[in-house]
Amino acid sequence: MYGAAHPSRRRRTALVLGVLLAVLVAGCGESATSPVWRPGAGGGAPGAPVTDVTPSTGGSAAAEKEIVSLSATGDIIMGNAPNRLPANGGKGFFNSVTKALAADVVMGNLEEPLTVDTGTGKCGADSTRCFQFRAPPEYAAHLREAGFDLLNQANNHGYDYGPKGYQNTQRALEKYDLAHTGAPDQITVVEAEGVKIAVAGFSSYVWSNSLVDIAAAKRVVAKAATMADLVVVQVHMGAEGSDKTRVRPGTEMFLGENRGDPVKFSKAMIDAGADLIVGHGPHVLRGMEFYKGRLIAYSLGNFAGGGGSLSNNGRLGWGGVLKVSLHRDGSWAGGSFTSTYMNGAGKPTMDPDDRGLGLVKQLTGSDFPKTGARFDAAGKISPS
Secondary structure, three states: HHHHHHHHOOOOOOEEOOOOOOOOOOOOOOOOOOOOEEEOOOOOOOOOOOOOOOOOOOOHHHHHEEEEEEEEEEEEEOEEEOOEEEEHHOOOOOHHHHHHHHHEEEEEOOOOEOOOOOOOOOOOOOOOOOOOOOOHHHHHHHHHHOOHHHHHHHOOOOOOOOHHHHHHHHHHHHHHEEEEEOOOOOEEEEEEEEEEEEEEEOOOOOEEEOOHHHHHHHHHHHHOOOOOOOEEEEEOEEEEEEOOOOOOOOOEOOOEEEEOOOHHHHHHHHOOOOEEEEEEEOOOOOEEEEEOOEEEEOHHHHEEEEEHHOHHHHHHHEEEEEEEEOOOOEEEEEEEEEEEEEOOOOOEEEEOOOHHHHHHHHHHHHHHHOOEEOOOOOEEEOOO
């Protein structure tokens, strides 16, 4: 059922053309005209129905060659309210990297709630080694201005201000026509260039799809494969720290938490129907490999850490923009990695020294000598 040929994705005749769709897999019936949510149609709840929904009738050979470009980043924290926010209200926070982000669909891992103080912060007055973050809800505008289309909430800071903070974040994103993913059983579908892309977020926390329960995760991905042409998995996995750049088989633990088995999880998701795995969580870059023609980026590192919320010391400050182009059938059409770093204010900044690319190339060669992605001097990615 979960073979490399992705059989479930080929059932396209029941798919519906739309721009954004967020559904709960559990308990939701399917129909040939699922409700969609379009940017500019007003925030509202995910899945608010609109008109002009046309069922797909399959595709010609030419349509099968349609290509869509996807870009993705690692962890994003714009600041920490109330006292550690960027200057000028965060305006222009992403200016340095906006051109690098440009793609048909731009995704990022939002490592903080966008909310007022709900009074339910996870760190008590006597907490030690506890970190909680939040930015004002209006900071969603900065994400929109930078070109982001979809933000992942499946990470260890998604519930820093409880369920209310999580819901406030969703409302803030929707106000600025930004899609979100990562809640349990949530599959978010976007459309670009006539291609439908389903995105689901995973982590080891109860407010997201489970990274640890691989059987359950495969069911989510298999379901997503019936809803779209392409499936992207956003996953917060792996132990944290400047020394956690290597990828090895086996479960990774951090502060007593099971942070998943990145290799086993990623390959299982591709077996279930995923076309791209976008990893983050260790706060450092990791290598990339191809499995059955699909790219696994094990960690894209730190992208933004406004207000000093994330360390920019050495390799902790290096990140990048992953850009991937895929055919409608999920086959590889090209890709690149562009190096960034967090400057003294934690803003993402283009890195003329390409330190991130150099590290990713080194780690890929060490960890995946046979299956690793290949990079040229400009960051162009090709299969091994």
